[in-house]
Amino acid sequence: MKRFIPYLLLLLSGASLTLAFAPFGIWPLVIPAFALGIRQVIKLPHRPFLAGWVFGLGWFGSGISWVHVSIADFGGLPLIASIGLMVLLCSYLALFPAVAFKLTARYFPHRLWPLALPFFWVFAEWLRSWLLSGFPWLSLGYSQIDSSLVGWAPIIGETGITALLVIGASLFAVSRTKRHFTGAVLVSLALYISGFIANQHTWVAPKQQYNVAMAQGNIAQSLRWVPEQDAPTMNRYLSLTEPLWDNDLIIWPEAAVPKLEPLALDYLTQVNARAFTENTALITGIVNYNWETDEAWNNLIVLGKRTPDSKTPDYQYFHNNRFAKHHLLPIGEFVPFEDWLRPLAPLFDLPMSSFARGDFQQANLVANGIHLAPAICFEIAFPRQVAANIYKTTDMIITVSNDAWFGHSHGPAQHLDIARMRAVEFGRPVVRATNNGITAFIDHKGNITARLPQFEAASLTAPVLATSGFTPYYLIQDIGVWVLVLVFFGIAIWLRKRAKAY
Secondary structure (H helix, E strand, O other): OHHHHHHHHHHHHHHHHHHHOOOOOOHHHHHHHHHHHHHHHHOOOOOHHHHHHHHHHHHHHHHOOOHHHHHHHHOOOOHHHHHHHHHHHHHHHOHHHHHHHHHHHHHOOHHHHHHHHHHHHHHHHHHHOOHHHOOOOOOHHHHHOOOHHHHHHHHHHHHHHHHHHHHHHHHHHOOOOHHHHHHHHHHHHHHHHHHHHHHOOOOOEEEEEEEEEEEEOOOOHHHOOOHHHHHHHHHHHHHHHHHHOOOOEEEOOOOOEEEEHHHOHHHHHHHHHHHHHOOOEEEEEEEEEEOOOOEEEEEEEEEEOOOOOOOOOOOOOOOOOEEEOOOOOEOOOEOOOHHHHOOOOHHHHOOOOOOOOOOOOOOOEEEOOEEEEEEEHHHHHOHHHHHHOOOOOOOEEEEEEOHHHHOOOOHHHHHHHHHHHHHHHHOOOEEEEEOOOOOEEEOOOOOEEEEOOOOOOEEEEEEEEEEEOOOHHHHHOOHHHHHHHHHHHHHHHHHHHHHHHO
């Protein structure tokens, strides 16, 4: 029984990391919990891969348990099958920390882990961000959105913050004396203090303030694609928007209009004309479908005025003032090996699960003269894609979502904090419109300035200060974190060679 205690501690230390993320936000927990996990890996010198995998299983099994809500409630699978799929997903994600620990243990003695592990960890997280379309959720840096460490985000990004956490936790994990422990405390304090100092600097300049409004329809996921609910849903959004027409911009969430765009032209023409008459613009999510090519796109489109001095309404079918989602969600928006998987279960044949991809880089949406860099739902978790769509003229980032798939779980709160991190990294305010929450306004420092409660049909208006200029992270992106971990890695190699020479 005693031999299983390290594995139990690995599982618990990984699971406890969930408390550091939204909605709990106990960010100081990351370094001690992670240090405990590293310490247990060290205690299992002949099984670093297995130890890392068990740690990862606890980390993801607890942290992304919200995925099970969508599988169980909307997947049409028996409970045992839905649990099996969750175990499979978490087992896959646990491979990445397992690889990082295995490579570190293979090439470096424990005393050099604070120098070597950050490189292998960042490498594993880089793999996780794109392999099999990528799932970079729950990266450790997101837990620090409300700590002073966030001051490093405009310089080295969220991944850089992750590397700093790995350094701090590793120092505690390899501490064997009071002197070493004191050193670990001092380094960790230095990281947070330097982050606080960096956060006092403003990398971008204020540009212009706009009044922006968002509507949250709170349409139950079970009713989203029921034809009889099309008219009630569209009428609800019109009703919520009625007091909002005096704003510079109005935003509806992902697929707020539940009919295919070619079938909703009368409705869109009506909203387009009203927005133009009210001297404003409205952005809405909608699914477009090309009858000739059988292609569908998850789109954002602009209605009303493109610029304040527009002489005619902006919208016409297939106009270019639109954005097509590029980074599609596996199973939900595209099905790999669909000829084999679709017949197996309803989970693989969900409505709207055969989208075509938009381009990786697209023009900004222009609405009443405001330039917006779009990211639909899952895309906000990919900083490289967000960066590719931010230009010199970009005023703010817009992200829309439908988190009704995940019910009362902690998934939507984690999603919101990911959007907050993008705001800090790129120095742009983020407006986030969702179907049932969490709809929120985020300033360029990542602070939530206004938000709506979840699971309520409501609207929200707030001033948004657009910004200009670029953060260091936008200019160099992940080069900064790679330089950081490579320098540490080089020192680790030098010290290892030096030790062997003696």
